[in-house]
Amino acid sequence: MWSLLLFVIIGLIGSEISVDALNCTVRPKGSSKFPKTFKFGAASSAYQVEGAWNVDGKGPSIWDEYLHEHPDLVKDGSNADDSVESYRLFDSDLKALKELGVDHYRFSIAWPRIFPTGYVNSKNQKGIDYYNSVIDKLLANGIEPVVTIFHWELPVNMQKFGGFSNSFIVDHFVDYAEQLFSLFGDRVKTWLTINEPNEMCKFGFGNARVPPMIVAPGIGEYLCYTNLLKAHGATYRMYQEKFAEKQRGKIGIPCNVNYMFSNDSDVTNRGMDFEFGIIAHPILSKSGDLPPIVLHDIAKNSQEEGFKRSRLPSLGKYWTAIIQGSADFLALNYYTAGQIERPTGPVGAIPSFDRDNNLTSTPHAFENCPQASTYLRFVPEGLEALLKYIRDKYDNIEVKMTENGWSDSGGLDDYMRIEYVKNHLQAVLNAINDGCNVTSYAPWSLVDSFEFLNGYADKFGFYAVNMTSPNKERTPKKSARYYKKVIKTRKLNHKV
Ligand code: BGC
Numbered sequence: 171m172w173s174l175l176l177f178v179i180i181g182l183i184g185s186e187i188s189v190d191a192l193n194c195t196v197r198p199k200g201s202s203k204f205p206k207t208f209k210f211g212a213a214s215s216a217y218q219v220e221g222a223w224n225v226d227g228k229g230p231s232i233w234d235e236y237l238h239e240h241p242d243l244v245k246d247g248s249n250a251d252d253s254v255e256s257y258r259l260f261d262s263d264l265k266a267l268k269e270l271g272v273d274h275y276r277f278s279i280a281w282p283r284i285f286p287t288g289y290v291n292s293k294n295q296k297g298i299d300y301y302n303s304v305i306d307k308l309l310a311n312g313i314e315p316v317v318t319i320f321h322w323e324l325p326v327n328m329q330k331f332g333g334f335s336n337s338f339i340v341d342h343f344v345d346y347a348e349q350l351f352s353l354f355g356d357r358v359k360t361w362l363t364i365n366e367p368n369e370m371c372k373f374g375f376g377n378a379r380v381p382p383m384i385v386a387p388g389i390g391e392y393l394c395y396t397n398l399l400k401a402h403g404a405t406y407r408m409y410q411e412k413f414a415e416k417q418r419g420k421i422g423i424p425c426n427v428n429y430m431f432s433n434d435s436d437v438t439n440r441g442m443d444f445e446f447g448i449i450a451h452p453i454l455s456k457s458g459d460l461p462p463i464v465l466h467d468i469a470k471n472s473q474e475e476g477f478k479r480s481r482l483p484s485l486g487k488y489w490t491a492i493i494q495g496s497a498d499f500l501a502l503n504y505y506t507a508g509q510i511e512r513p514t515g516p517v518g519a520i521p522s523f524d525r526d527n528n529l530t531s532t533p534h535a536f537e538n539c540p541q542a543s544t545y546l547r548f549v550p551e552g553l554e555a556l557l558k559y560i561r562d563k564y565d566n567i568e569v570k571m572t573e574n575g576w577s578d579s580g581g582l583d584d585y586m587r588i589e590y591v592k593n594h595l596q597a598v599l600n601a602i603n604d605g606c607n608v609t610s611y612a613p614w615s616l617v618d619s620f621e622f623l624n625g626y627a628d629k630f631g632f633y634a635v636n637m638t639s640p641n642k643e644r645t646p647k648k649s650a651r652y653y654k655k656v657i658k659t660r661k662l663n664h665k666v
Contacts, residue, residue, distance in 0.1 A: 194539030194548045196596045200603030204595075204660040208602070209273040209314075210653075211612035212632065213573055214263075215321035215365070216280035217250050218619040222257035226296035229286025231323035232333070236381040246625035253620045254635045255642055257300060262644050264307055266616060266633050270650060271657045275308055276572055276612045278318035278365070281325050281346055284353075288325030290345045298353060305357050316572070316612070317358045318424065319347050319405070321365040322380075329382050334401075335375055335393040343401035344408055351413045359419040361409075362501050362572060363402045366426040367449045371395050376523055380622065388521030392468075392482040399452055399485065403493035424501035424572045425449055428508040429552035429559065437529065439463075441510045442559065444527045450500070452485060454564040458494035459485050468526050475521055482526075500560065503573035503614075504594070506545075507552025509535035540586065543628045544577045544621075548586075550593035557601035557608060566607045571598065575614030577621070577628040587632075587649040592662050599662070613653065617644050 223234050237249035256263055267275055281288060283297035305315045320343070324333050331338055347363070364370070373379040375390030384390045406421050413419070430441030440463060443451070447461035459465070460482065469480040485493060509532040518524030540548040553574070560569060576590035591613055598608050618631035626637065632650040636643045648666045655664040 194536065194550065195593055196550045196554055196600060198596055199600045201599070202661055202663075204599060205602065206660075207609065208660070209610035210657045211272045211274035211276055211314075211316065211610060212267060212270060212616040213276035213612040213614050214256070214616050214619065215278040215318065216283070217253075217278075217321065217323040218615075218621070219254050219256040219263070219277075219617065220280060220283075221250065221252040221255040223251045225257065226300075227286060227294040228280065228297060229282035229288070229292070229294075230326045231280065231282050232326060232329050232381040233323050235326050236383065244623055244625040246627045248620070248625040250620035254617055254637075259642060260304055260307070262642070263616060264311065266644050266646070266650070267308075267313055268311055269646065270632070270654050272313060272612075273657075274314035274316045274360070274610065274612065275616070276316040276318065276362070277304065278321035279350060280323050281320060281328075282323065284349070285325065285346060288328040288342060288346075290342075290349050293349075301354060305354055309357060314360065315354075315358050316360040316362065316570075317350070317354065318362040318365055319350060320363065322370060324382070333382055334371070334397050335384065335386075335390055337397050337400070339397050340400045340404055344404045347405040348408055348412070351409055351417065351419075355413055355417040355419060359417070360570075361419055361421045362424045363405055363421065364398055365424050366503060367395060367398050367423070368426055368445070371398065372523060387519060388523060388526065389481050391523050395448055396482070396485065399449065399493050400489055402453070403489065403496040406496035407492055420498035422497050422499040422501040422570065423449065423453065424503055426503040426505065426573070427556055428506055429504075429556040431507055431509045431535075431552065431555070432511060432532075434512075437510055437512060441508065441527075441529055442563075444523075444529070445508070450560075450564060452490065452493045453495070453497050454500065454567055455494075456565070458490040464526075467528070471521065471526055477521075481521060497567070499568035499570050499609075500564070501572040502556075502560075502569050504553045504556060504571065505574065506547050507536070507549040507555075542577045542586075543579045544624060546577065548576075548590060548593070550590075550597045553594050554597035554600050557598065557606045558604065561601070561604075561606045566605070569606065569608045571608065571611040573612065573614040575630040577624075577630050579627065580618075580629050580634065582634060582645065582647045584647045584649045587647070588652045588666065591649065591653060591656075595656065595662055 241247045285292050308315045371391045371394035375384045375394040376387045378385040427446045432438045443461040451461040468482040472480045510529045511532050513530045536547040576587045615630045617633040618629040618635050621628045633644040651666045
C-alpha cells in the first residue's frame with residue numbers, strides 16, 4: 171500500500187522515481203531517446219472489443235458458447251456479447267488512435283465472423299467487409315494494421331473434434347490463414363499467428379481455467395502446443411510459398427513470457443525453457459525441435475509413470491524442418507516476472523506440467539512491488555532481463571512488443587499505469603541501448619474492454635468507456651495524455 175502511494179505521489183509531481191528500496195524499477199542507461207525507426211502502437215483483440223457476437227452472420231465461438239452457459243466463470247458474471255461495440259463503433263477507436271498519434275494498431279480477426287462454421291466454405295461477406303473497412307480506415311489515417319490471425323475465439327465447430335488437441339486443426343487453421351492473406355494481405359504486412367500459446371494451452375487444455383475447459387494435465391497442454399506449433403509453422407510456409415513474393419509481409423507468433431528470476435542460473439534456464447522454450451526453441455533456435463531438457467524430462471517422467479511413450483515427444487524431422495525458422499520476428503507480450511527455486515519435495519499431480527517443470531514459485535516473490543487489480547506485479551526489471559535473454563539465446567531476433575499493460579479498477583487519473591508504461595519503456599530503451607533488436611511497442615490496451623475471466627471489473631485501457639451510454643464514448647485517461655507525449659517526443663519524462 172505504501173509503495174503504491176509513493177508511486178502515485180511521485181507520478182503526481184512528475185519527477186524521477188527512486189525505487190531502489192522497492193526493488194521494482196529500472197534505472198536509465200544510455201541514450202534517453204528512442205531511435206527514429208522505433209514504432210509505437212496500441213493493441214486489442216476481437217472478442218474483447220467487438221461485441222456483435224451474433225450480428226451480420228457471425229458464428230459462435232467457444233467463448234460465446236461457454237460464457238452463455240456458465241456466467242459464473244467470470245468475476246462480474248458478464249460476457250462479451252456487446253462489449254465496447256467496436257464492431258459498430260470502430261470510428262471511436264480510430265479517433266482515439268489518431269489522438270494518441272500511434273504508428274500501428276494491433277487488432278485480431280474473429281475467425282467465426284468471417285467463417286461462421288470455421289470451415290472456409292462458409293464465407294461471411296459482411297464480416298469481411300467489416301475488416302476491410304477497419305484496415306482501409308487505419309491506412310487512410312497513416313496507421314499500420316498489425317493483425318492477429320487468432321486470439322482464442324475458436325469457431326464452435328472446430329472444438330467439436332477437439333480443437334487444438336486434434337491435429338485436424340492444422341489444416342483448417344492454414345486454410346483460414348490462407349483466406350486472410352488473400353483477402354487482406356495486399357494491405358496487411360505484419361501478421362501474428364496464434365496469441366499466447368502458454369495461456370491458451372495450459373489454461374484451456376491442462377487445468378480447465380478457460381474455454382474449451384479441458385481437464386487433461388500433462389497431456390492436453392502438450393497436444394495443444396504440438397498442434398499449435400504445426401499450425402503456426404505450416405502457415406508460415408504457406409505464406410512463403412504463395413504470398414511472400416508479392417505481398418512482402420512478415421509473420422511472427424505472440425508469446426507471453428514471465429521472465430524467471432532465480433539465484434541459480436540453471437534454475438532460470440530450466441524455468442525459461444518450460445515457460446518460453448517450448449514455443450521459442452522449435453521456431454527460433456539453431457537446432458530446432460523442443461528444448462532438450464523438456465524432451466528428456468518429460469520422456470523420463472512418462473516412462474516412470476508407466477506410459478508407453480512420452481507425453482511430449484520430439485516434433486520429428488519433418489515438422490522440425492517446417493517449424494524451425496518460421497518467424498520473421500518474435501512478438502512479445504510481457505506483464506510481469508516470476509521468481510522460482512528448486513522444490514524441496516515432489517510437486518504436481520501425476521502426470522502434470524507442474525511435475526514435469528519441477529520448480530516452485532519463491533514464497534513472497536516481489537511482495538515489495540506494487541500489485542495491480544489482477545495478479546500482476548510491477549516488475550520492469552523482468553522485461554529488461556527477458557529482452558537480453560532473447561538477444562543472447564535466439565541470435566538477437568527482431569522483437570516487436572505486442573502487449574504490456576497494467577490493470578486497475580477504473581478512473582481517469584491512472585498514475586500507476588503511467589509509471590508502469592514509463593518503467594517498462596525504460597526497460598525497452600535500456601535493452602535497445604544494450605544492443606537488443608526491439609523495434610516496436612504496443613501497450614495493452616487501447617480502450618477498457620472485456621478482460622476474459624475478470625469481465626469488465628479490471629481495466630487495462632488508456633481510454634475509459636462509458637458502458638451505460640448508447641454510444642459508449644471513449645474518454646482519454648491521464649495515461650493516454652502521457653503516452654501521446656512519449657510518442658511525440660520519443661522520450662519518457664513528462665508531466666501530465
Ligand atoms: C491477453 C489479452 C489480455 C491481457 C491482460 C494477455 O494475456 O493476450 O487478451 O487482455 O493478457 O490480461
